[in-house]
Amino acid sequence: MDAESRRAWAYLSRVTEPPNPLLAQLVSSVGVVEAAARVRRRDLENDRLKRATAARFDIDCADADLEILDRMGGRLVTAEHEEWPHLAFAGFHTLNHEKRPQGHPPLVLWVVGPLELWDVAERSASIVGTRAITAYGDYVAADLAAGLVERDVAVVSGGAYGVDGAVHRATLAADGRTVAVLAAGIDVPYPAGHSALLHRIGRHGLVVTEYPPGMRPTRRQFLTRNRLVAALGRATVVVEAGVRSGAANTASWAKALGRPVGAVPGPITSSASVGCHDLLADRAKVITRAADVVELVGQVGELAPDVARPATGLDDLTDEELTVYEALPGRGKRAVQEIAVAAGLPVTEVLGPLTMLEVRGLVTQQEGSWKLAKH
Amino acid sequence: MDAESRRAWAYLSRVTEPPNPLLAQLVSSVGVVEAAARVRRRDLENDRLKRATAARFDIDCADADLEILDRMGGRLVTAEHEEWPHLAFAGFHTLNHEKRPQGHPPLVLWVVGPLELWDVAERSASIVGTRAITAYGDYVAADLAAGLVERDVAVVSGGAYGVDGAVHRATLAADGRTVAVLAAGIDVPYPAGHSALLHRIGRHGLVVTEYPPGMRPTRRQFLTRNRLVAALGRATVVVEAGVRSGAANTASWAKALGRPVGAVPGPITSSASVGCHDLLADRAKVITRAADVVELVGQVGELAPDVARPATGLDDLTDEELTVYEALPGRGKRAVQEIAVAAGLPVTEVLGPLTMLEVRGLVTQQEGSWKLAKH
Numbered sequence: 001m002d003a004e005s006r007r008a009w010a011y012l013s014r015v016t017e018p019p020n021p022l023l024a025q026l027v028s029s030v031g032v033v034e035a036a037a038r039v040r041r042r043d044l045e046n047d048r049l050k051r052a053t054a055a056r057f058d059i060d061c062a063d064a065d066l067e068i069l070d071r072m073g074g075r076l077v078t079a080e081h082e083e084w085p086h087l088a089f090a091g092f093h094t095l096n097h098e099k100r101p102q103g104h105p106p107l108v109l110w111v112v113g114p115l116e117l118w119d120v121a122e123r124s125a126s127i128v129g130t131r132a133i134t135a136y137g138d139y140v141a142a143d144l145a146a147g148l149v150e151r152d153v154a155v156v157s158g159g160a161y162g163v164d165g166a167v168h169r170a171t172l173a174a175d176g177r178t179v180a181v182l183a184a185g186i187d188v189p190y191p192a193g194h195s196a197l198l199h200r201i202g203r204h205g206l207v208v209t210e211y212p213p214g215m216r217p218t219r220r221q222f223l224t225r226n227r228l229v230a231a232l233g234r235a236t237v238v239v240e241a242g243v244r245s246g247a248a249n250t251a252s253w254a255k256a257l258g259r260p261v262g263a264v265p266g267p268i269t270s271s272a273s274v275g276c277h278d279l280l281a282d283r284a285k286v287i288t289r290a291a292d293v294v295e296l297v298g299q300v301g302e303l304a305p306d307v308a309r310p311a312t313g314l315d316d317l318t319d320e321e322l323t324v325y326e327a328l329p330g331r332g333k334r335a336v337q338e339i340a341v342a343a344g345l346p347v348t349e350v351l352g353p354l355t356m357l358e359v360r361g362l363v364t365q366q367e368g369s370w371k372l373a374k375h
Numbered sequence: 376m377d378a379e380s381r382r383a384w385a386y387l388s389r390v391t392e393p394p395n396p397l398l399a400q401l402v403s404s405v406g407v408v409e410a411a412a413r414v415r416r417r418d419l420e421n422d423r424l425k426r427a428t429a430a431r432f433d434i435d436c437a438d439a440d441l442e443i444l445d446r447m448g449g450r451l452v453t454a455e456h457e458e459w460p461h462l463a464f465a466g467f468h469t470l471n472h473e474k475r476p477q478g479h480p481p482l483v484l485w486v487v488g489p490l491e492l493w494d495v496a497e498r499s500a501s502i503v504g505t506r507a508i509t510a511y512g513d514y515v516a517a518d519l520a521a522g523l524v525e526r527d528v529a530v531v532s533g534g535a536y537g538v539d540g541a542v543h544r545a546t547l548a549a550d551g552r553t554v555a556v557l558a559a560g561i562d563v564p565y566p567a568g569h570s571a572l573l574h575r576i577g578r579h580g581l582v583v584t585e586y587p588p589g590m591r592p593t594r595r596q597f598l599t600r601n602r603l604v605a606a607l608g609r610a611t612v613v614v615e616a617g618v619r620s621g622a623a624n625t626a627s628w629a630k631a632l633g634r635p636v637g638a639v640p641g642p643i644t645s646s647a648s649v650g651c652h653d654l655l656a657d658r659a660k661v662i663t664r665a666a667d668v669v670e671l672v673g674q675v676g677e678l679a680p681d682v683a684r685p686a687t688g689l690d691d692l693t694d695e696e697l698t699v700y701e702a703l704p705g706r707g708k709r710a711v712q713e714i715a716v717a718a719g720l721p722v723t724e725v726l727g728p729l730t731m732l733e734v735r736g737l738v739t740q741q742e743g744s745w746k747l748a749k750h
Contacts, residue, residue, distance in 0.1 A: 017698060017719040054721035101694055136642060218701035219689065265640030265652055267511060268663040277640055281661040288643040288652050314594065319476050323392060326593035344392040346429035 001080065008036035009076050009108045010062035010069075014212040015039055015053050018224070019104035021097075022049040027107065032078075061212075068187050068213040072202070074112035079105075085121035088231050091257035100256060102224045105231075106210035110186040113179075113206035115154075117232075120179055120206060124154040125293050126233025126254070128247045129163025129240045134272045137163060137240035140264055142170035144239065147290020149176030153297055156181065156233045158225065159198055159207075161191055163239045163247070168201055179232060182209040183217035183225035190217050208232075223249055230254040235296035237262040237287050241275025248275050251284070260296040262287040314362075320345070324353040325362060325372075333371035376455065383411035384451050384483045385437035385444075389587040390414055390428050393599070394479035396472075397424040402482065407453075436587075443562050443588040447577070449487035454480075460496035463606050466632035475631060477599045480606075481585035485561040488554075488581035490529075492607075495554055495581060499529040500668050501608025501629070503622045504538025504615045509647045512538060512615035515639055517545035519614065522665020524551030528672055531556065531608045533600065534573055534582075536566055538614045538622070543576055554607060557584040558592035558600035565592050583607075598624055605629040610671035612637040612662050616650025623650050626659070635671040637662040689737075695720070699728040700737060700747075708746035 001009075009032055016023055026049065027035040037043075039057055044050040069076070077083050095103035111117065125148055129137060145155050145167045155171045157164040159180035171178035180201045182190065186209050189195030201207050210228065211221065226246060230236050230253035238261075241247040251261045262285040266273030280286060285296055314322060327342035327350075328334060339354070340347045354370055357363040364373050376384075384407055391398055401424065402410040412418075414432055419425040444451070452458050470478035486492060500523055504512060520530050520542045530546045532539040534555035546553035555576045557565065561584050564570030576582050585603065586596065601621060605611050605628035613636075616622040626636045637660040641648030655661060660671055689697060702717035702725075703709060711729070715722045729745055732738040739748050 015719075051721045051724060052719070055715040055719055059716070136644070140643060220694075220697050220701050264643060265648070265655065267642055268515060268639060269511070273640070274663075277661050277663050280640065280655060286652050286656040288649075319595075322595050326595050340430040341434070344390075344427070344430055346426045349426060 001076075005032050006066060006076060007062040008032040009078055010065045010212065011036050011060055012039065013076075013108040013110070013210070014059065014061070014065070015056045017052075018108075018210045019102060019106055020049070020052055021104045022046055022052065024104065024107050028079075032080075065213045069110060069112075072112050072186060074110060074186055074202075077109040077111045077117060078107070083111075083117045085118040085232065088118075088121040091231065091259075092227075094258075095256055102227055103256065106228065108210060110209050110212065111206060112186055112202040114204065115177055115179070115206045117179075117206060117208065120154040120156075120177055121232050121234075123152065123297065124156050124179070124233050125297050126156040126229050126236040126250065127163065127167045127239060127293075128157055128229060128236065128250045129238055130242050130245050130247060130272055130275070131160055131162035131164075132242060132272060133162035133166060133240055134270060136266060136270065137264075137272055138166050140266075141166035141239045144237070144264075144287070144290050144293060145170035145176070145178075146174045148293060149174040151290060151294050153290075153294060154179060156229055158183075158222075158229050158246075158250075159190075159194060159201070160246075161193065165194060165197060167239075168197060168205075172200055172204055178205040180205070180207050181225055181228045181232065182207060183211070183221040185209065185211050185213040185215040187213045188216060222246055226250040227253045227257075230257055230259060233259065234298060235260040235262060235293065237264070237293055237296070238276055238279055238284070239264050240266065240270075240272040241279075242271055243274050243278075245275045248279065251279055260285060260298065262293060262296050264288070317357075317360075318353070320349065321353040321356055324350055325357055328363060328370060328372050330372070333366060333369040335369045339370060376451075380407050381441060381451060382437040383407045384453055385440045385587065386411050386435055387414065388451075388483040388485070388585070389434065389436070389440070390431045392427075393483075393585045394477060394481055395424070395427055396479045397421055397427065399479065399482050403454075407455075440588045444485060444487075447487050447562060449485060449561055449577075452484045452486045452492060453482070458486075458492045460493040460607065463493075463496040466606065466634075467602075469633075470631055477602055478631065481603065483585060485584050485587065486581060487561055487577040489579065490552055490554070490581045492554075492581060492583065495529040495531075495552055496607050496609075498527065498672065499531050499554070499608050500672050501531040501604050501611040501625065502538065502542045502614060502668075503532055503604060503611065503625050504613050505617050505620050505622060505647055505650070506535055506537035506539075507617060507647060508537035508541060508615055509641075509645060511641060511645065512639075512647055513541050515641075516541035516614045519612070519639075519662070519665050519668060520545035520551070520553075521549045523668060524549040526665060526669050528665075528669060529554060531604055533558075533597075533604050533621075533625075534565075534569060534576070535621075536568065540569060540572060542614075543572060543580075547575055547579055553580040555580070555582050556600055556603045556607065557582060558586070558596040560584065560586050560588040560590040562588045563591060597621055601625040602628045602632075605632055605634060608634065609673060610635040610637060610668065612639070612668055612671070613651055613654055613659070614639050615641060615645075615647040616654075617646055618649050618653075620650045623654070626654055635660060635673065637668060637671050639663070692732075692735075693728070695724065696728040696731055699725055700732055703738060703745060703747050705747070708741060708744040710744045714745060
C-alpha cells in the first residue's frame, strides 16, 4: 500500500483501544486516509467515536512505529490485503456484542514472519493451556503439536509460558507452521523469557498482534487477544488448565465463534486438568491424539480412524454358539450329551452350534466327542 | 417361604441357563411349585421352554444346594419376597430383547449378607473397571468409594481383581455398604485370591448371584452377570478400562436400562483409561469426585456443589473500570490526564471508573493523582 495509507493505518492502530467497530465503520465508509484525517482534526459525527479517540488523537508516532516494524522485517495487514483471513474473522459479525463488547475483527494486524496469514488460517488448530504446565501437559502438548505438523495442520497459540511455549517449540522442532498471537506490541518480547522463542517464530512462522509497537500487555489485552487465538484456529484445544485460566476464556471465544472446542483429559488428581474436565463436562470434545484434533479442524473425509481394537474369535459368535463353546472343558473332551447338559440346551440344539464352531476352527471333533481347538 | 417352594425355586434356578423369560412366565402363571413339577415331568406346552429344560430337567440337587446356602447363612430371594428390588429390575421389561436376549430380570437370587437388597438398591452406585488397574485407578477407586460411603451411597461391583476389589475394600474399610454380584455360584470363591474379601463382603455387605451353588463362571456368565451389576446401581461409573473391557459392557447395560453412566478421565498416555475416554466421547458424564457420582445417583436436591473458585477483586469490574485499572502503573502514581491517555478514554470517562475502583478499594487517590491500592 502507499506510504500515506500505511501511516494512516498505523496512526489508527494506536488512537483507540482495539477493537473499535465505530472506527472500522468510518474507515470502510470514507477510506483509511480520510478516516485518519478526520480523527486527527476531531471532525467526527459520531460522539462515541469522538470520545473514544479524544485521549490519543494528538499522539502520532506512526513513522516511528512503522520504522520499528520495517526494522523487524514485518508488515501491516488489513482487510484491504490479500493476506487478510476474512473467513477466520467472519464469525465476529454474528456475535452478540452486548455480551461480548470485544467481539469484533481487528482493524490492523502487525505481522512478522514468512507465512501468509489467510493460508495458515485455512487449516489450523489453536492449542492453548495453563502457564503452570505439568510434565504430563508438556508431553501431551508437544505430542499433539508434532502430530498436527505430520497432518499439515498449522498450530496457533499465545506465546506464553507453559502449554503455549511447549506447542510452539514442538511445532518448530517438527518444521511445522506455528503462529503466536501477542497481547503486546510486535517489538515487545513478552514474556521476556520467550524473546528467543518469539524471534524464532518470527523467522519460521508468524508473530501477530493488533497492538502497536511498544505496548505492554495488560490483563484486558490478554482477554481481547484471546479472541484472535480462537478465531485463527479452525478449532481450539485446551491441553491443561486450572480452575481459573485464560485457556477457558479462549475456549469460550471459540465456542461463541461456532468453532469446535476440545479438551485433553488428565488425572483427576491434577489441578492442572481441572479446567479441561470442566470443559469436557460442558460438552467439549475428548482429545486423546492428534487425529482427534484433525477431526475437529473439520476437513472433509478426515474423521479420526478408529483405534485398532484387538479382536477375539469369540466376538461374532451367536448367543447359542457362545453358550456351547463355554460348555466345553478347558482341557479334555466331552460327548454331545455332556455338552448339552453343561450348556443347558437340548442335544438337538447343540449340534448346530458345534458344527459352526468347528467351521470357525474353535473346536475339533474326535470319535464323536468334542474339544476346544488348540491355538 | 415353605420348604416345598424353596426346593422348587432352587430346582428351577439350575434347570436352565438364566435368565429364561419363558420359565419366569410359567412360574408367575401357575406358581413356582407347579411350574417345577411340570418341568420335571416334561409337561410343558411351550416347545422352546421344553427344549430349554430338556438337558437338565432330571438333575435335581435342590436339597444339596439349599444345604450349602444354609451352611453359608444365606437365603433365596425372589420376586415373591419383600427384599426383591422391583424398581431396580423394572427397566428390563422395556428392553429390546432382540438386541439383548439376556435383558431379563433374574428368576432367583442366591444371597448372603446382612443387608436388604431392595434397601441397598434404593441409593447405590455401581463402580466397575479393569482388572489391570494402575496405581492411579486404585487411588481413584478407593477415593470415590470412601466419598460415597460418607454420602450414604451403597457401592455395587463385581468382586473381580482390580477396580472391583479396590472399590469393595475401600467401602468395607469405611464401614460402608457394598454388594458383590458374582458370575459363579455363591459357594465358588472367584477369583480365588478374593475368597477372603468375598467372605468379608458376605459378613458385612451382600454377595449376590443368580447361579446355583457349584457353578464355575464362564465368559457368557460374566456378560450376563454384568446386567445385574448395572441394574443394582442407580448409576454406573467406570474408573479405569482398557480398549476391550467388561466395564464397557456393564456401562452399555446401564445405558440400555436408562441409568446414567459416568467415567473417570485419566492420562491419555495410560492404556487403562482408553475405555473411559471412549465412554466420555460417547457422552458419559465426567466423574472427578464422589459428589459427581451422587449427582448421577440422582437424589433430589443433590446436585454436586460447584468447586470453589478463587476470586479476584477484578472479576466483576465493568469493561471501562478494568481498562482504567489497567491504565494505572504497577508502582507509582498517575494524573487523571495520563490515565486517560493510557486507557484510551477521554478524561470525562475516566473519573467515574476511578471513583468506583476507589470505592472497591482497588485504587487510592493522593493530591489529585491515582495509584493502585496496596494489598
